[in-house]
Amino acid sequence: MDNERILVLDFGSQYTHLLARRVRQLGAYSEILAPTASREELENCRGIILSGGPASVYAENAPKFNPEIFKLGKPILGLCYGLQLIAKEMGGKVKRGSVKEYGTAKVKIAKKGKLLNNVKDNSVAWMSHGDKVEKIPPQFENLASTNDCEFAAIANPEKKIFGLQFHPEVTHTEEGMKVLGNFLDICGCEKKWGMKNYLEEKVEEIRKEVGGRKVFLLVSGGVDSTIVLALLHRALGGEKIYAMHVDNGFMRKDESRTVKEELDKLGMNELNVFDASKQFLGAVKGVTDPEDKRKIIGNLFVEIADMQIKELSLNPDEWILGQGTIYPDTIETGGTKNADLIKTHHNRVKAIQELIDKGKIIEPLKLLYKDEVRELGQELGLPLNLVNRHPFPGPGLAIRALCSDGGEENLDELGKKANKLLKEWGFNFRAVPLPVKAVGVQGDERSYRNVLALEGKMNCKELEECSTKLTNSLGEINRVVFALAPEKIESVKLLKKHLTKDRLDLLREADAISMEELSNAGLDEEVWQFPTVIIPVEVNGDGESIVLRPVLSREAMTARFAVLPREVIAKMVERITSLEGVGAVFYDVTHKPPATIEWE
DSSP: OGGGOEEEEOSSOTTHHHHHHHHHHTTOOEEEEOTTOOHHHHHSSSEEEEOOOSSOTTSTTOOOOOGGGGGSOOOEEEETHHHHHHHHHTTOEEEEEEEEEEEEEEEEESOOTTTTTTOOTTEEEEEEEEEEEEEOOTTOEEEEEETTEEEEEEEETTTTEEEESSOTTSTTSTTHHHHHHHHHHHHTOOOOOOHHHHHHHHHHHHHHHHTTOEEEEEOOSSHHHHHHHHHHHHHHOGGGEEEEEEEOSOOOTTHHHHHHHHHHHTTOTTOEEEEOHHHHHHHTTTOOOHHHHHHHHHHHHHHHHHHHHHHTTOOTTTEEEEOOOOHHHHHHBTOSTTOOBOOOOGGGSHHHHHHHHTTOEEOTTTTOOHHHHHHHHHHTTOOHHHHTOOOOOTTGGGGTBOOEEOOOOOOHHHHHHHHHHHHHHTOOEEEEEEEEEEEEEETTEEEEEEEEEEEESOOHHHHHHHHHHHHHHOTTEEEEEEEEESSSOOOEEEOEEOOOHHHHHHHHHHHHHHHHHHHHTTOTTTSSBOOEEEESEEETTBSEEEEEOOEEOSSSSSBEEOOOOHHHHHHHHHHHHTSTTEEEEEEEOOOBTTBOSSOO
């Protein structure tokens, strides 16, 4: 399929593999290559897409690339960084934006042409950039703009070179698939690619990779590991698999028991449950840094797997470790050459990387996104109640329980700046900075910044607009929450709190309430994921704070906060605030980017 493929050159975007996925979703075969790929590697294709990335085109550490890209005569589409690279290399000018754009923006079309054919004017697009094109190159024309970006789409129709400042590959760009489809039409692609082909190829690939060995599979019970188990069964048969579920003490309420029961119903009754909660809690005792927590948990998973292999007298030369790793785990851990580290996933710690290098790990889903994994699960014949389960991170509630050694941080200036902006913009909210930080992703780079709380009358449309403007304008924050209870914040205090069983039990109860009320409202499938988070922040002198984080997504690389019915929120708040130890409840009203779905 070489002559029919679309090549995606990876400049480090968090969305690079998603982009290749979208091209395949449109029915065209795609592959990812480094920007330094040789002319020979680049020649056999229908077209080339230049991805986004965290660097500046003028930076000393800007990704190296093969200039032959622009001499092949192939159609080219540059996205975000790719657009800026086209502008710089062809005589335009790029500068650091005075206003950074993260989140949604309206695209105003000036001229459609082939790239924007049948694309609606003023549609919503997803932005994630700091730099922008100030002057387009000669022989290029401007196709579209946003309020903060004059050149949101440019084109040289004669040379078939196009650039977009927004990301058409993410779910929340309304006309994104249409734009990508138009580019494939420009490239003259045949569209014959599908998941059924992938399943057939993957089964053969697993048999070849495993050979005469057997697979020791870690099963969390989430969508990914469950589908890996089913896929390995299809390829190898149950006799070549030893599946182990580790209860790390960070599971949801009754999760381990439920996992075992559900898999037994599917005939996968060889699952072995190992209680390691004491070991995990002991390993993270007193740890507050989110990256340290993830690394400790990831390494301990490997140690426990090794210990079990030894206890079972399994010859390590005859066994390999199986994991349900999917592509967001890899890309957020800086898994491609030009990508920035957002957070270390438990299945991408150093010990795992060393095993990968030795050929001791099999990860059948590592090139797929969550929506593709679900599609594969359906191809395998798994029931929808398993395929459509909410994602749950490997470290579990450990990364939904923020920790702190206490102390004070002067956030008065941040509060003044935020409230000044709110007044200038005409919002009737009051901003209160919270003395806690969360992980975010901004312009393809990791951020670890403060959280800003808003109080006032709840209006989700205004909160969305306000949250986007605040995170774009205030470099000190990457996340905005709304105060549900109490409605008036008079004081906030950072508490000394670590990972303890009692604290995790409190979070388990709050999480169970959130999920039960979501289910009672019939919103399980509409809401893609619903982390419930506990933060060591005391409001008005009363207990810790719980944050509700329901999101809408498809592949986890972007997400919108989910707008829940007020009566559903009210029931959650009433029940959660009745728990001993909870003093406040907040509603996370931040998209991804600039925030990650999980807080750590």
